[in-house]
Amino acid sequence: MKMNMIIGQSGGPTSVINSSLAGAIEYAINSKVIGNVYGMINGIEGLLEDNIICLSDMFSQMPQEIHRLKHSPAMFLGSCRYKLSHTEEEYDRLFEILNKYHIGYFVYIGGNDSMDTVEKLSRYTKEKNIDIKIVGIPKTIDNDLVGIDHSPGFGSAAKYIATCVREVAYDTSIYSIKSVHIIEAMGRNAGWLTAASVLARAEYMPAPHLIYLPEVPFSVEQFVCDVKKKLEEYNSVIVVVSEGIRDKNGEYISANSATSADQFGHARLSGAAAYLKTVVEEQIGCKVRALEPSVLQRSAGHIISQTDVNEAFNLGTVAARAAEEGKTGVFATLTRTSNKPYTVQYGIEDVKVVANQEKTVPRDFINEEGNDVTDKMITYLRPLIRGVAQTPFRNGLPDYIDIRHLDVRKQKYRN
Amino acid sequence: MKMNMIIGQSGGPTSVINSSLAGAIEYAINSKVIGNVYGMINGIEGLLEDNIICLSDMFSQMPQEIHRLKHSPAMFLGSCRYKLSHTEEEYDRLFEILNKYHIGYFVYIGGNDSMDTVEKLSRYTKEKNIDIKIVGIPKTIDNDLVGIDHSPGFGSAAKYIATCVREVAYDTSIYSIKSVHIIEAMGRNAGWLTAASVLARAEYMPAPHLIYLPEVPFSVEQFVCDVKKKLEEYNSVIVVVSEGIRDKNGEYISANSATSADQFGHARLSGAAAYLKTVVEEQIGCKVRALEPSVLQRSAGHIISQTDVNEAFNLGTVAARAAEEGKTGVFATLTRTSNKPYTVQYGIEDVKVVANQEKTVPRDFINEEGNDVTDKMITYLRPLIRGVAQTPFRNGLPDYIDIRHLDVRKQKYRN
Numbered sequence: 001m002k003m004n005m006i007i008g009q010s011g012g013p014t015s016v017i018n019s020s021l022a023g024a025i026e027y028a029i030n031s032k033v034i035g036n037v038y039g040m041i042n043g044i045e046g047l048l049e050d051n052i053i054c055l056s057d058m059f060s061q062m063p064q065e066i067h068r069l070k071h072s073p074a075m076f077l078g079s080c081r082y083k084l085s086h087t088e089e090e091y092d093r094l095f096e097i098l099n100k101y102h103i104g105y106f107v108y109i110g111g112n113d114s115m116d117t118v119e120k121l122s123r124y125t126k127e128k129n130i131d132i133k134i135v136g137i138p139k140t141i142d143n144d145l146v147g148i149d150h151s152p153g154f155g156s157a158a159k160y161i162a163t164c165v166r167e168v169a170y171d172t173s174i175y176s177i178k179s180v181h182i183i184e185a186m187g188r189n190a191g192w193l194t195a196a197s198v199l200a201r202a203e204y205m206p207a208p209h210l211i212y213l214p215e216v217p218f219s220v221e222q223f224v225c226d227v228k229k230k231l232e233e234y235n236s237v238i239v240v241v242s243e244g245i246r247d248k249n250g251e252y253i254s255a256n257s258a259t260s261a262d263q264f265g266h267a268r269l270s271g272a273a274a275y276l277k278t279v280v281e282e283q284i285g286c287k288v289r290a291l292e293p294s295v296l297q298r299s300a301g302h303i304i305s306q307t308d309v310n311e312a313f314n315l316g317t318v319a320a321r322a323a324e325e326g327k328t329g330v331f332a333t334l335t336r337t338s339n340k341p342y343t344v345q346y347g348i349e350d351v352k353v354v355a356n357q358e359k360t361v362p363r364d365f366i367n368e369e370g371n372d373v374t375d376k377m378i379t380y381l382r383p384l385i386r387g388v389a390q391t392p393f394r395n396g397l398p399d400y401i402d403i404r405h406l407d408v409r410k411q412k413y414r415n
Numbered sequence: 416m417k418m419n420m421i422i423g424q425s426g427g428p429t430s431v432i433n434s435s436l437a438g439a440i441e442y443a444i445n446s447k448v449i450g451n452v453y454g455m456i457n458g459i460e461g462l463l464e465d466n467i468i469c470l471s472d473m474f475s476q477m478p479q480e481i482h483r484l485k486h487s488p489a490m491f492l493g494s495c496r497y498k499l500s501h502t503e504e505e506y507d508r509l510f511e512i513l514n515k516y517h518i519g520y521f522v523y524i525g526g527n528d529s530m531d532t533v534e535k536l537s538r539y540t541k542e543k544n545i546d547i548k549i550v551g552i553p554k555t556i557d558n559d560l561v562g563i564d565h566s567p568g569f570g571s572a573a574k575y576i577a578t579c580v581r582e583v584a585y586d587t588s589i590y591s592i593k594s595v596h597i598i599e600a601m602g603r604n605a606g607w608l609t610a611a612s613v614l615a616r617a618e619y620m621p622a623p624h625l626i627y628l629p630e631v632p633f634s635v636e637q638f639v640c641d642v643k644k645k646l647e648e649y650n651s652v653i654v655v656v657s658e659g660i661r662d663k664n665g666e667y668i669s670a671n672s673a674t675s676a677d678q679f680g681h682a683r684l685s686g687a688a689a690y691l692k693t694v695v696e697e698q699i700g701c702k703v704r705a706l707e708p709s710v711l712q713r714s715a716g717h718i719i720s721q722t723d724v725n726e727a728f729n730l731g732t733v734a735a736r737a738a739e740e741g742k743t744g745v746f747a748t749l750t751r752t753s754n755k756p757y758t759v760q761y762g763i764e765d766v767k768v769v770a771n772q773e774k775t776v777p778r779d780f781i782n783e784e785g786n787d788v789t790d791k792m793i794t795y796l797r798p799l800i801r802g803v804a805q806t807p808f809r810n811g812l813p814d815y816i817d818i819r820h821l822d823v824r825k826q827k828y829r830n
Binding site: 176199235300404407 | 424428457460461487488489490493494495496574576577579581582583584585586587589590591614615616619648650704706707708709710711713714715716717718720722797800801802803808810811812813815817818819821822
């Protein structure tokens with residue numbers, strides 16, 4: 001009897017995490033080795049509750065729905081922030097469910113916390129001689145995963161931020177008065193997404209004028225000096241800051257710094273731009289606005305990078321094939337082999353490489369003053385946002401995939 | 416000798432105000448009657464300072480640049496919020512400049528304040544027998560202009576808001592916990608743009624669950640009841656509020672209500688969503704987020720409505736032709752002649768109709784409870800966001816038109 005595959009998604013969403021899901025589903029439903037393809041609703045947490053849907057039923061006869069899934073943001077299978085307790089009792093429950101569905105292949109899409117889950121589960125299955133192959137697919141808009149040139153999801157978020165910054169710069173260009181706009185980008189400890197705003201620049205468009213990453217200690221005094229200097233040269237100054245900028249003592253600049261922490265102990269941030277707005281008001285006194293694109297950075301499926309979509313899809317394929325071929329405790333990864341033309345090579349890697357690690361921005365990707373990025377960063381970023389994706393539209397709006405199955409209390413919509 | 420045309424833009428930007436400019440320029444440079452086409456930088460204010468560029472030189476041999484202008488947000492000519500003092504001295508200065516450039520046709524693109532300028536200037540030229548035709552082209556994302564079925568600029572802002580709401584709804588769908596997201600839309604006294612969020616709904620997507628317009632007095636108590644009720648039915652509740660919602664005494668709900676006023680006496684608003692976030696935190700206690708797309712509503716050129724782009728362009732053409740034909744004190748307008756198929760008829764109308772008026776949402780476009788819109792609103796809105804615009808892209812980003820000429824201190828970039 002063929003063994004079945006189960007797929008889950010975990011952590012925060014990206015605009016292309018469903019592209020990876022689509023890649024894995026397409027590979028698995030066409031595989032002669034893999035039986036049915038199931039999805040766990042809300043990750044490991046849903047798995048423990050036997051909250052399972054049959055993806056083969058949903059997608060086998062619907063290639064156009066695979067295309068729609070590939071171009072739909074957020075997470076078709078829902079997410080969880082559940083951390084496994086790794087007790088025998090919990091593992092028993094988990095493998096009881098997996099056994100019930102005859103699972104031989106377990107694919108988990110997520111960030112470094114999720115890759116930790118893959119690592120622990122694969123170690124357990126090896127120890128217990130359980131024949132389930134556990135494979136991870138990385139994702140994060142933060143681009144802070146090690147063992148991969150760049151994370152799927154990052155390119156689309158980067159494209160969104162760069163687009164926003166360019167459009168805000170156009171918006172602010174219209175009045176001949178002094179103004180400052182401060183845009184806050186996501187990225188707790190890694191400044192990759194903040195840095196991506198640099199792509200908004202063109203020969204006729206110097207915005208963003210200042211970029212502050214969390215990798216360099218932030219000085220409010222220096223910030224005020226920097227802004228004043230730019231205001232001498234430009235009417236309208238656009239500043240992009242990471243949500244995670246900290247002073248030299250490691251204290252968050254955000255107004256509500258570290259008021260709470262999530263289950264993994266990460267500080268929940270908000271308000272770096274809002275706080276700096278008050279600083280500019282008080283110490284410079286010109287017109288100033290703070291903008292926080294917030295969750296749209298990770299869910300703006302209407303402006304995703306085709307490069308990112310394709311890579312995320314391909315990594316889904318690579319992971320499903322690795323599981324089919326008997327690999328376990330690995331994740332699908334990609335290596336950049338050339339910038340001109342931009343090419344990547346796909347492969348797999350031991351999941352220990354990526355689990356619980358964090359890739360921050362190297363110092364030489366940031367200028368000496370710590371208020372801009374260098375050409376090394378620009379060279380790294382440029383190819384990742386390329387390509388206008390074929391997001392389906394209907395009646396003028398992006399026509400994303402039906403997600404009614406996620407609302408568990410709406411039983412009428414359940415598969 | 417042929418008389419020349421001068422064009423200006425004024426008020427807040429929209430994503431398609433440059434489409435109207437493109438339409439007017441294209442018509443005028445192809446006209447056998449009109450001489451050169453000039454642009455005033457920063458509207459009337461720039462005109463008084465003789466800050467003029469020659470649009471004929473810039474665009475005559477560059478049809479592809481007309482296309483780029485048509486698809487670039489913000490204001491190619493810059494804006495002003497300058498209110499004419501209407502003193503003889505000021506008029507003398509104004510007509511001295513117009514005379515210097517042999518202006519016979521004066522086209523002004525803006526909202527109802529700008530149409531007031533058109534009205535006053537055309538009255539003055541008639542009184543003084545000055546042979547300059549003064550014609551207006553309407554624009555506003557607020558859709559609050561009378562004398563026109565809908566304002567150019569509104570359809571694109573509506574498409575942006577509906578897209579954002581749909582994407583936030585997808586983003587929030589992933590966790591099986593209770594949450595509330597409050598999105599604040601622009602529109603001081605008119606709720607059209609807030610209402611447009613309704614288009615995010617699909618058969619599989621009930622968001623936005625609640626919509627509050629400024630036309631109906633807002634009750635915080637009722638809002639809390641409404642949200643609680645929706646939370647019984649849905650995990651994730653999406654609320655869209657206008658920046659201008661007021662209580663029954665006319666007081667703004669926003670935290671920083673009416674702290675300042677602009678030159679026209681309009682209260683400057685911010686923070687309705689931020690305030691309601693604290694209300695939900697205190698009185699309901701679930702996860703809650705406030706989102707303020709802010710200026711992106713009016714400048715997101717990457718997701719404009721093709722219908723809106725075309726209509727804005729056509730109104731530019733209609734205005735330039737009206738001026739050429741000797742009309743003055745009029746504005747270009749459109750009437751909807753059918754919904755299925757959607758058709759409009761272009762024409763001109765006395766500018767008195769639109770100047771200083773405000774079109775708010777009729778009561779029967781809003782449901783009885785005042786927390787949603789009716790089918791009449793949906794029928795009205797639907798055609799306006801249709802069509803994926805042909806915004807040019809380069810290196811993964813929208814490739815908007817060069818606006819270096821707007822920075823007056825950058826003389827090296829001046830034409």
